[in-house]
Amino acid sequence: MYDIREITTMEELLQVQALEKIVWQVTAPVPTHQTLTALKNGGIVIGAYHQQTLIGFSYGFAGFREGKSYLCSHMLGIHPDYRSQGIGALLKHKQKEVAIIRGYEVMVWTxxxxxxxxxxxNLTKLHGVCDTYIENCYGEMQDGFNKGLPSDRFEVNWHITSPYIQQTQTFNHNITAVFQIAHTKSHHLYVQKAHPVIATGEYYSVPVPKDFQDIKAQDAALALDWRLQTRAAIQNLLAQDYVAVAVKQHTAMNDYIFVPKHQLEI
Known part of the structure; x- marks a missing residue:
């Protein structure tokens, strides 16, 4: 149904630029001279096409940290009309395939x-791992998705040559929620109480609203509270050597699942 292939030409990069404007509601997308230069120096751009029209893309460039190279997967965007159809996973798997051929062992993104x-x-379907939380990563962003809040980010490490990403994830432990959740008068979720984390080897969950953009559009103060509450809880877990490995989906909220880092076979 979809054609997933590597992008290599300036004409194709101009199509990526046009789609970026639609996805993030921006007027100044990444310049094509930058993306073309990245392609010539270890970068990878993958496109998803439907009837010869670009409807999704992923863009990554070469990174280097602590003596090791990796692919920094900087952007993944899907046209609004094609979301929730599995295209993101298709793009990532193609990106992984090309990255392994190029010699990469790890992909990193936020x-x-x-x-x-x-x-x-990123976590449940691709089996990425999050062990880093970055406060206000990009400063005050002005695009439609991010405007008005600190641009906090999770950093994903995807160990593309590790057996871990092929393993079936199971959560047989008891999972303790770090938040007690309640509803506002307008029926939005909020954190009524935060519970302490004790590093005893048990699993923890961090509940997050399923539709955060709806909360953000209707209650800016509540959206900021969710940012600050989740920031504190996640940083506390990471400081005690927990990592985020999955998202469990529910009706009105989703749970990030955290496990002790030493339990992972990576």
Missing amino acids: FDPLETRNGYL
Whole structure:
């Protein structure tokens, strides 16, 4: 149904630029001279096409940290008319295939932890691992998705040559929620109480609203409270050597699942 292939030409990169404007509601997308230069120096751009029209893309460039190279997967965008159809996973798997051929062993990218649609793809479907939380990663962003809140981000590490990403994830432990959740008079979820975390080896969950953009559009103060509450809880878990490994989906909220890092076979 969809054609997933590598993008290599300037004409194709101009199509990526046009789609970027639609996805993030921006007027100044990444310049094509930058994306073309990245392609010539270890970068990878993958496109998803439907009837010869670009409807999704992923863009990554070469990264280097602590003596090791990796692919920094900077952007993944899907046209609004084609979301929730599995295209993001198709793009990532093609990106992984090309990255392994190029010699990469790890892919790294960031996403907003309050956008659990991305979290479900990155952790549950792709088996990425989050062990880093970055406060206000990009400063005050002005696009439609991010405007008005600190741009906090989870950093995903996708160990593309590790057996871990092929393993079936099971959560047989008892899972303790770090938040007690209640509803406002307008029926939005809020954190009524935060519970302490004790590093005893048990699993923890961090509940997050399923539709954060709806809360943000209707109650800016509540949206900021969710940002600050989840920031504190996640940083506390990471400081005690927990990592986020999955998102469990529910009706009105989703749960990030945290496990002790030493339990992972990566």
